[in-house]
Amino acid sequence: MTEDLFFNILLILLWAGLACVRIYYRTRPLASQNAEEEQPEGKERVGGWIGVILSIGILGMITTVVLYLIALYVIPLPFILDFQLPLPSIIRWIGVLTGFISIPFLIWIHRTLGKYFAAQLELKEKHKLITVGPYSRVRHPMYTVFILFTSSMALITVNLLIVIFCLAVVLSFPFIARKEEAMLTRLFGDEYRQYLGRTGRFFPRLRRPKKEA
Numbered sequence: 001m002t003e004d005l006f007f008n009i010l011l012i013l014l015w016a017g018l019a020c021v022r023i024y025y026r027t028r029p030l031a032s033q034n035a036e037e038e039q040p041e042g043k044e045r046v047g048g049w050i051g052v053i054l055s056i057g058i059l060g061m062i063t064t065v066v067l068y069l070i071a072l073y074v075i076p077l078p079f080i081l082d083f084q085l086p087l088p089s090i091i092r093w094i095g096v097l098t099g100f101i102s103i104p105f106l107i108w109i110h111r112t113l114g115k116y117f118a119a120q121l122e123l124k125e126k127h128k129l130i131t132v133g134p135y136s137r138v139r140h141p142m143y144t145v146f147i148l149f150t151s152s153m154a155l156i157t158v159n160l161l162i163v164i165f166c167l168a169v170v171l172s173f174p175f176i177a178r179k180e181e182a183m184l185t186r187l188f189g190d191e192y193r194q195y196l197g198r199t200g201r202f203f204p205r206l207r208r209p210k211k212e213a
């Protein structure tokens, strides 16, 4: 039980860390200043069924994590705790490690993407392609961080419901990334096609791309 408490304190610290970074970068004057400068037709909704799955995944995960903590420490909610998986602590430790690694990465990514960050897929008036820092080897490092962070929630809680919501989030990102890549290819053309050729989508490429003839 004390071990459980320890993992759950780390879980809360991780959420607090992620929330602080997100709130800081979403409310900075720089971000709102640039919102006025969107390109007129450069906005795409992450709509359709993929938007629905992503929203269900995120909302489901947040709600279940809250209910999981309530079930453990406030009022017994057997429904949630019935989904606990009998997995060894090492799995939970891997989750803690993954979660804590994601936060400095998220700061690095926000600092590099700067004013081009957007909660939706959109293009700013003088949008430039960022290809440095975390973007030098990976096209969607922020999505990688969210994949790692949601996975860390599933690993720390070892709760099957949270694992299912985590899968919904993780499986949505390849579809969103593909849509974003199509949007950026429309704007940047060959510059983005070349960038596509030398980077990995969520993780760095293991092998160097072949030189084009």
Ligand code: SAH
Residues within 6 Å of the ligand: 109, 116, 117, 118, 119, 120, 121, 122, 123, 128, 129, 130, 131, 135, 139, 140, 141, 142, 143, 144, 180
């Ligand atoms: N998919 C990226 C960025 C997420 S924020 C990541 O996972 O790190 C979403 C916004 O970033 C989109 O509106 C898109 O216009 C912008 N964007 C994505 N990649 C970019 C890049 N390499 N340079 C500049 N802007 C980019």
